[in-house]
Amino acid sequence: MGRGDPSVSAYEVGYWTRPSPWSPRSWSRKVWIWVGTGIVVVVAAVVGAVVGVRLAKGGGGSYPNYSRLNYTLIDTYSGTSFFDKFNYFHDYDPTFGFVHYVDPDYAATYNLTYASPSTAIVRVDTSVGPDSDPNASTGRFSVRLESKAQYGPGLFLFDVKHTPYGCGTWPALWLTDTSNWPTNGEIDLLESVNLASSGRPTIALHTTSGCSMDDVRREMSGSVEGGHVDCYNGTDNNAGCAVSGPPATYGAEFNERGGGVVALEWRVEGVRVWGFPRGRGGDGKGVTAVPPPEGGMLDPSSWGLPVADFPGTKCDVAGHFRNQSIVVNIDLCGVLTEALWEGSGCGSVSCHYFVANRPAEFKNAFWEFGAFQVYKAL
Ligand SMILES: *[C@@H]1O[C@H](CO)[C@@H](O)[C@H](O)[C@H]1NC(C)=O
Ligand SMILES: *[C@@H]1O[C@H](CO)[C@@H](O)[C@H](O)[C@H]1NC(C)=O
Ligand SMILES: *[C@@H]1O[C@H](CO)[C@@H](O)[C@H](O)[C@H]1NC(C)=O
Ligand SMILES: *[C@@H]1O[C@H](CO)[C@@H](O)[C@H](O)[C@H]1NC(C)=O
Ligand SMILES: *[C@@H]1O[C@H](CO)[C@@H](O)[C@H](O)[C@H]1NC(C)=O
Ligand SMILES: *[C@@H]1O[C@H](CO)[C@@H](O)[C@H](O)[C@H]1NC(C)=O
16 A cells, blocks of 8 residues: 555545544544534434434424415306316326216216206216117216316315215316326315225325325324325325225215315415315205304314325425316226225126116216315415
């Protein structure tokens, strides 16, 4: 090892020949004080990190400040013009369903979308049987609506009077930017497949990488679904970060009581979803329990525990969610429905056979809505 050896640095060469700054014997009192302080800081940081992780796991740790915002109504979907604010998606299903999404003319003619002053209905065709012409041998007629407007953060209320269910169905009420997925994110509010017998909808976010609910403090009444806490679409085959809503917030029992209002608050601090089921009134359809506006303004910060909480602790919400359209659809078969077909109680025939040949089984496969309202923070 001579001077010419490039692997030996000048510093190494001098190590034995003069007091090394790394040798305690050469340290002055000042250095000792600095080293002592350094050790204390390192120990404190390690202890802090361990305790911090414990707190996060145990429900402590950092949490967004979901303080009150002042919301103003900016858009309403209601009455006979309900469907005017939507585009009818009319192309091959991106999720590989056994479905033909119809255009507005077909939907109106066959009553697959129907609006009255008080209600809007979106349904799967129940008229086409095996002997019809055309028949449903390449998929059944259904509807997929995408709002013409795209929204930023805000408060969204959806009055849902009836949720669709039935073998072979995959209905969803959700938000996304259909032409920039998953870059601009996806927020699923109500999603279910087949008979929805658990009565618990899936509520989920889907994003590009870097948005996670792993090990973060959340305050919600729903439960993490299938251990899925990474919202990144490349994880768990695009399961998203998913939450199961409480029982009876989807399907037959939910419909029985007249449904309820689903509320979404999307803000930079996080995304939260509430459900306010209707009570059982004299006619079985009592009024909904959405807390009335305080001082004329809806105030989610006073609503108590949401059904689902997606805090921004490990997710840059502003960076992952933009330009969201409201989407309402009822897919048939498709990736998720077929994956869960076995054990769904839908018999021994295939999903495609069922959808093609049993029109009468789709009589509960309809959405019924009151109004949708969109609020923006001033
Ligand atoms: C949350 O934010 C509000 C409004 O900015 C503020 O008044 C309040 O003190 C904050 N709360 C906490 C716990 O930081
Ligand atoms: C909401 O409005 C109230 C009353 O005008 C005001 O005091 C408060 O600062 C506003 N909050 C926000 C977040 O803008
Ligand atoms: C369309 O559906 C609505 C709601 O179910 C119903 O009231 C109406 O009579 C139907 N219209 C036709 C032409 O069948
Ligand atoms: C369904 O329609 C297709 C195409 O029009 C036809 O080839 C087929 O025979 C029909 N199926 C039945 C059961 O009629
Ligand atoms: C996730 O999104 C990327 C980008 O669009 C896409 O290439 C990929 O196929 C998606 N993965 C899944 C499982 O959906
Ligand atoms: C959101 O939409 C606006 C208006 O259409 C567009 O200008 C903007 O580029 C979009 N933003 C992103 C991130 O896609």
